[in-house]
Amino acid sequence: MDIFLIEHSGPLSGSVEISGAKNAALPVLAACLLTDDESVIEHVPRVTDVVTMTEILQVLGVTVGWDDETVTVRPDQFTGWTAPYELVSLMRASVCLLGPLLARQGRARVPMPGGCVIGQRPIELHLKGLEALGATITVEHGDIVARAERLRGTTVQLDGAHGSSVLATANVMMAATLADGETVIEHAAREPEVVDLANCLTAMGAKMTGHGSSLIRIEGVSRLHGTRHRIIPDRVEAGTLMIAAAMSRGAVNVHGAVAEHLGAVVEKLREAHVKIEPLDGGLRVQSDGNLNAVDVTTLPFPGFPTDLQAQITAMMTISQGVSLLTEKIYPERFMHVAELSRMGAQITREGATAVVKGVERLSGAPVVASDLRGAAALALAGLVADNHTELHGVEHLDRGYERFEQKLTRLGASIRRVRS
Numbered sequence: 001m002d003i004f005l006i007e008h009s010g011p012l013s014g015s016v017e018i019s020g021a022k023n024a025a026l027p028v029l030a031a032c033l034l035t036d037d038e039s040v041i042e043h044v045p046r047v048t049d050v051v052t053m054t055e056i057l058q059v060l061g062v063t064v065g066w067d068d069e070t071v072t073v074r075p076d077q078f079t080g081w082t083a084p085y086e087l088v089s090l091m092r093a094s095v096c097l098l099g100p101l102l103a104r105q106g107r108a109r110v111p112m113p114g115g116c117v118i119g120q121r122p123i124e125l126h127l128k129g130l131e132a133l134g135a136t137i138t139v140e141h142g143d144i145v146a147r148a149e150r151l152r153g154t155t156v157q158l159d160g161a162h163g164s165s166v167l168a169t170a171n172v173m174m175a176a177t178l179a180d181g182e183t184v185i186e187h188a189a190r191e192p193e194v195v196d197l198a199n200c201l202t203a204m205g206a207k208m209t210g211h212g213s214s215l216i217r218i219e220g221v222s223r224l225h226g227t228r229h230r231i232i233p234d235r236v237e238a239g240t241l242m243i244a245a246a247m248s249r250g251a252v253n254v255h256g257a258v259a260e261h262l263g264a265v266v267e268k269l270r271e272a273h274v275k276i277e278p279l280d281g282g283l284r285v286q287s288d289g290n291l292n293a294v295d296v297t298t299l300p301f302p303g304f305p306t307d308l309q310a311q312i313t314a315m316m317t318i319s320q321g322v323s324l325l326t327e328k329i330y331p332e333r334f335m336h337v338a339e340l341s342r343m344g345a346q347i348t349r350e351g352a353t354a355v356v357k358g359v360e361r362l363s364g365a366p367v368v369a370s371d372l373r374g375a376a377a378l379a380l381a382g383l384v385a386d387n388h389t390e391l392h393g394v395e396h397l398d399r400g401y402e403r404f405e406q407k408l409t410r411l412g413a414s415i416r417r418v419r420s
């Protein structure tokens with residue numbers, strides 16, 4: 001297992017390039033199963049979750065090739081319909097294989113995603129959506145088994161207790177592209193990753209409108225063809241590096257940061273006294289270190305993303321005043337709080353809200369990350385803490401950040417990966 005050795009670093013400066021979005025690449029790779037033709041997907045981040053997805057595709061009989069950040073997917077020998085437990089158990093996003101498997105093979109067996117460290121992550125909306133399209137779904141020996149002779153278009157409502165669901169929308173959208181007739185998804189997720197998937201499906205010959213709004217219409221077609229598609233930049237990586245720049249009193253040009261994907265984040269950072277200006281193809285972030293406490297509530301897009309809650313919490317630990325950080329998507333997503341406290345942060349938790357009182361400085365310490373975004377938050381805290389921080393659990397970070405420490409090092413951070 002790797003750990004990060006992090007030293008107190010000065011202001012970050014320079015330019016950084018954002019990788020492709022993990023959460024767009026995962027469903028887009030699954031969508032490549034919807035045709036026999038070859039598809040070429042560009043700007044794919046080589047992070048462990050994406051590698052796991054390509055391994056699952058290979059088990060299903062698909063030929064997958066990597067060339068730098070381009071992935072070629074050739075499903076002409078694709079006959080499998082069972083996703084293996086060993087790989088699915090590594091990554092909950094494998095559930096988005098259900099829709100494409102069902103649409104192409106008429107059946108799908110995908111292990112039920114198990115418990116998750118960021119709290120309960122039910123999948124009833126996925127099942128409800130696919131059942132509405134005509135699938136029969138059972139749970140056998142821990143696997144979801146879905147069958148459908150034909151999928152038929154219908155109206156599907158995907159509103160859950162916490163709002164829309166990104167991957168349930170992706171699953172229904174993918175299945176509906178090859179269904180008979182029209183499917184209408186009400187309460188669809190509006191995240192940029194859903195739009196990216198829709199754009200890829202459209203380029204494959206799917207007929208759909210409304211993506212990016214909460215009502216998506218899909219007219220089924222008899223077949224899709226291969227395509228070349230470029231994955232959107234990762235808004236969570238961009239947001240993480242913007243927060244890193246702000247925390248370090250830095251000035252960083254974040255190339256590939258898309259302002260429209262980061263509206264709520266830019267707004268909160270500006271409220272916290274961070275200067276953000278548009279740049280040709282990105283955003284410039286600058287801070288004099290006088291950060292103000294701001295309250296943040298996570299919400300589905302276009303609200304503030306849950307995937308940046310841990311990182312903004314880390315920033316609030318060194319901001320002036322008291323901030324309330326409320327999770328409306330995953331009420332249990334606060335594992336980073338206890339570790340930040342070990343570094344001198346003053347945080348109390350009240351249900352789904354973290355109450356943070358900013359302190360003058362954090363002090364470096366050995367800390368353990370237990371999830372992807374929490375790991376990033378602890379790394380950022382380490383960069384501004386006194387002395388050294390030893391971050392364990394880097395394998396969580398590697399699931400979703402490409403060359404994280406290299407990108408930060410090039411901006412002037414002192415962060416080193418070592419085998420423990």
Ligand code: EPU
Pocket residue numbers: 022023024026093120121122123124125126160161162163164165166167168189193306307328329330372373400
């Ligand atoms: N939900 C239900 N029922 C369902 C599905 C979801 O109640 O059947 C609830 C969830 O419990 C949650 C809310 O709906 O409260 C939203 O969950 P969603 O289904 O949108 O999450 P997801 O599609 O499984 C994706 C990202 C997550 C990100 C969420 C929310 C991928 C691969 N994952 O998950 O990313 O947090 O959307 O934006 O796209 C991450 O990258 O760190 C990460 C966890």
